Amino acid sequence: MSGNTSxxxxxxxxSLLHGVVVTALVVKxxxxxxxxxxxxxxxxxxAMLVEKNPYREKERxxxxxxxxxxxxxxxxxxxxxxxxxxxxxxQAQIDAERLAxxxxxxxxxARSQQLERERLERRKNEQSLSLxxxxxxxxxxxxxxxxxxQAYVAQITREIIKNWSRPPSARNGMxxxxxxxLAPTGEVVSVxxxxxxxxxxxxxxxxxxxxxxxxxLVPTDARQFERNFREFTVLFRPEDLRL
Amino acid sequence: xxxxxxxxDLILNASLVVQLVMGSLFVASMASWIxxxxxxxxxxxxxxxxTEFEDEIWSGKDWGKIYLDMQARDEGIHFGMESIFAAxxxxxxxxxxxxxxxxxxxxxxxxxxxRSAMSLEEERLETHLSFLATVGSTSPYVGLFGTVWGxxxxxxxxxxxxxxxxxxxxxxxxxxLVATAMGLFAAIPAVIAYxxxxxxxxxxxxxxxxxxxxxxxxxxxxxxxx
Numbered sequence: 001m002s003g004n005t006s007x008x009x010x011x012x013x014x015s016l017l018h019g020v021v022v023t024a025l026v027v028k029x030x031x032x033x034x035x036x037x038x039x040x041x042x043x044x045x046x047a048m049l050v051e052k053n054p055y056r057e058k059e060r061x062x063x064x065x066x067x068x069x070x071x072x073x074x075x076x077x078x079x080x081x082x083x084x085x086x087x088x089x090x091q092a093q094i095d096a097e098r099l100a101x102x103x104x105x106x107x108x109x110a111r112s113q114q115l116e117r118e119r120l121e122r123r124k125n126e127q128s129l130s131l132x133x134x135x136x137x138x139x140x141x142x143x144x145x146x147x148x149x150q151a152y153v154a155q156i157t158r159e160i161i162k163n164w165s166r167p168p169s170a171r172n173g174m175x176x177x178x179x180x181x182l183a184p185t186g187e188v189v190s191v192x193x194x195x196x197x198x199x200x201x202x203x204x205x206x207x208x209x210x211x212x213x214x215x216x217l218v219p220t221d222a223r224q225f226e227r228n229f230r231e232f233t234v235l236f237r238p239e240d241l242r243l
Numbered sequence: 244x245x246x247x248x249x250x251x252d253l254i255l256n257a258s259l260v261v262q263l264v265m266g267s268l269f270v271a272s273m274a275s276w277i278x279x280x281x282x283x284x285x286x287x288x289x290x291x292x293x294t295e296f297e298d299e300i301w302s303g304k305d306w307g308k309i310y311l312d313m314q315a316r317d318e319g320i321h322f323g324m325e326s327i328f329a330a331x332x333x334x335x336x337x338x339x340x341x342x343x344x345x346x347x348x349x350x351x352x353x354x355x356x357x358r359s360a361m362s363l364e365e366e367r368l369e370t371h372l373s374f375l376a377t378v379g380s381t382s383p384y385v386g387l388f389g390t391v392w393g394x395x396x397x398x399x400x401x402x403x404x405x406x407x408x409x410x411x412x413x414x415x416x417x418x419x420l421v422a423t424a425m426g427l428f429a430a431i432p433a434v435i436a437y438x439x440x441x442x443x444x445x446x447x448x449x450x451x452x453x454x455x456x457x458x459x460x461x462x463x464x465x466x467x468x469x
Contacts, residue, residue: 010280014273021428025250189406230410 148219149228156216164209166238167201174199176206176236182229186218194233206236253418258396264389264422268382272429275378278371279436286443289368293324293450306332323364323447324454330360331458346466353462357455364451368444372437379434386426393419 176197181189191207218229254265299309310332313325321329334356338349397415404411 007277007281010277010284013280014276017276018269018273183406183408187406 149224152217152219152229156213159213159216160209160234163212164236165205167199167205169199170202170205170238171199172238174202174236174238176203178203178206178210178234178236179231180210180234181231182216182218182225184218184222184225184230186216186229188214188216197236202236206234209236210234250421253414253421256414257393257418257421261389261393261419261422264385264392265425268386268389268422268425268429271378271382271385272425272432275375275429275433275436278375279432282371282375282436282440286368286440286447289323289447290443292322293447296324296328297450297454300328307336322367324451326364327357327360327451327455328458331357331455331462335462349466350459350463354455354459357458361448361451361455365444365448368447369441372440372444375433375437375440379430379437382426382429382433383423384426386423386429389422389426390419393422 174197175195176193177195179192179194181191183189188210191210193203193207196203197206216229219225254262257265300306310329313321313329331353334353335349338344338352394416397412397419400415401412
């Protein structure tokens with residue numbers, strides 16, 4: 001009927017229009033300005049125990065001494081007393097063996113030191129990576145802000161370390177990442193475990209350390225607080241344990 | 244907030260009532276746009292055919308011939324001015340067949356038939372316009388209802404937390420405001436289209452009335468001349 005235009009074309013046009021509007025909204029919605037408000041850089045607070053437990057230190061020294069003596073004993077066990085051995089040829093051979101063994105030990109030591117260095121290097125890289133994540137357009141501002149933030153971070157780290165009493169089951173290499181939400185006044189709103197260390201008691205001790213602090217010193221500048229301290233992650237990693 | 248708030252998340256995480264409101268508004272917007280396109284095409288076609296018809300009628304051709312041509316084309320179904328002319332002319336020829344027809348009676352009958360054809364035509368032109376008016380006037384309220392409901396819930400959630408902060412209510416308010424945005428999105432085109440189409444319908448009706456007057460005055464002249 002020519003009088004009443006059919007509804008097929010209008011329906012298609014209306015669908016097309018709505019489809020365009022919806023896709024435009026979905027695709028274009030998260031634009032840059034919106035993202036920077038809600039973006040959060042992972043701020044890792046390395047909660048390492050800085051001062052060494054004197055008792056543990058002593059124990060470690062004793063341990064090292066023990067190791068050395070054991071090594072010495074082992075050497076002595078392999079190498080017969082040179083005084084008892086009169087043979088010149090044997091003596092030379094034994095000397096050579098001893099030298100080789102000592103070299104082995106030195107190599108071993110150098111290797112472990114190398115590993116330690118590499119580990120430190122990697123850690124440094126990680127930290128610089130988290131800095132590099134900073135948004136480009138905010139970069140310049142972020143540098144000065146970061147310097148200010150670092151002081152607060154250090155303070156918060158100290159607070160947490162002070163309150164952290166680790167369970168006996170804690171081992172080197174355990175890592176727990178906690179997410180902490182703060183009120184603008186610095187009070188702890190909530191703590192949640194982001195990545196468990198695998199040991200529940202360890203996680204609990206870490207959460208307790210944050211909760212015991214109750215209140216942290218945070219920047220009074222609201223923008224800076226929102227950016228870095230509204231919520232942040234804390235990495236708990238015991239460094240000085242023997243085991 | 245670890246993830247950015249996309250509009251999809253906002254809609255998916257909204258409460259059921261707000262989602263229903265959004266859904267109904269989307270349907271209303273969809274329907275009103277279908278009506279807008281349909282009406283737009285229809286009214287344009289009507290105006291075009293009316294202009295063509297007027298050109299034909301006042302070109303000095305024999306009206307009886309025009310009527311027969313019209314009946315032959317489009318299977319005898321007409322719209323716009325053509326239908327009014329067809330109704331009037333058909334009645335006129337029918338009355339003329341009766342030998343003792345009174346000119347007054349012929350005039351009145353023809354006019355009555357044309358009037359009724361025109362009111363049918365008017366009705367056809369105004370279909371869906373009331374729907375557009377309804378969408379235009381109510382969907383902002385529906386959207387507002389969704390927003391009020393969403394904000395209500397957002398603040399109720401605020402009551403249960405100890406540390407009240409903007410971050411807790413902000414997503415709720417944001418998702419609630421999506422409902423208002425959708426209401427306005429549905430309402431604005433509907434209102435504009437309603438105003439435009441009702442103005443167009445009025446113009447068409449005026450021209451039809453003018454044509455009826457001219458038709459009857461010509462009829463009057465021919466009837467009383469002899």
